[in-house]
Amino acid sequence: MGFIDVLLPYGGDISFTPDGDVQLVADTSLTTDASYQLVVRVVMTTPRLFDVDGVAIGRADDLFNPDWGGGLPAITGEPDTPTLRNGVSSRILAALALVPTIATTPAPSVTVNDDPADAEITFGVLAFTSAGNTVSAPQISPSTGG
Numbered sequence: 576m577g578f579i580d581v582l583l584p585y586g587g588d589i590s591f592t593p594d595g596d597v598q599l600v601a602d603t604s605l606t607t608d609a610s611y612q613l614v615v616r617v618v619m620t621t622p623r624l625f626d627v628d629g630v631a632i633g634r635a636d637d638l639f640n641p642d643w644g645g646g647l648p649a650i651t652g653e654p655d656t657p658t659l660r661n662g663v664s665s666r667i668l669a670a671l672a673l674v675p676t677i678a679t680t681p682a683p684s685v686t687v688n689d690d691p692a693d694a695e696i697t698f699g700v701l702a703f704t705s706a707g708n709t710v711s712a713p714q715i716s717p718s719t720g721g
Contacts, residue, residue, distance in 0.1 A: 578602045578676045578704065580609040585619050602676075602704060610676060610710040614700050617670045618715050620644030643670050647698060651717045655696055660687050663698060671702060677710075678703040688714055 582590050582598040590598035600609045623641040626632050633649065635641035645667035653659055664685040671683045683702035697714040704710060 578609045578613070578706075580612060582612075584612060585615050602706065602708065604708075607704060607708045607710045610702075610704050610708070611712060613674065613676070614671070614702060614710055614712050615715060617643075617674065618645040618647050618667055618698060618700060618712070620670070621646045621649045622666060622670075624649060643673060645670055645698075647715060647717045649717075655689075660696070667698065667700060671700075676705050678705050678707070 579599055579601040582600040592598055600612060602609045620643065621633070621636045622644040623635040624632050624646060635644070637643055645663060647663060647667075650659055650663060664687070667685050668683060671677050672679060677683060681703055683700060686699040686701075688697045688699055695716060697716050699713045700711075700715065702710045
């Protein structure tokens with residue numbers, strides 16, 4: 576058995592088993608459900624952000640780790656620019672580097688997906704667990720997290 580976490584999908588709520596225990600999700604040799612949930616959480620957690628003058632704007636989602644997270648929800652409604660894309664990609668990779676269950680070799684990768692029919696860009700993440708399994712989150716949207 577690999578990484579285990581509380582089942583808490585982005586935008587969802589804690590689930591309970593029929594016995595009243597907190598529902599868990601785990602990585603196994605066949606699935607990476609817990610790591611997938613963690614990657615989505617990394618991407619969708621907004622860190623403390625700064626304006627061009629270095630002044631903090633907004634607030635971090637994780638008060639105990641204010642500089643951690645990809646910050647995808649923070650870009651909702653922002654104009655699509657290379658600076659924006661690079662900033663989000665860099666934050667995602669920096670946050671993933673701090674997760675002990677995500678391997679650093681091979682390094683995780685982030686892709687930006689454009690759909691001309693849809694005004695919203697999505698980000699894809701490909702990472703590997705420390706156990707060697709692949710975690711793929713191909714299209715994470717700023718507004719929905721999935």
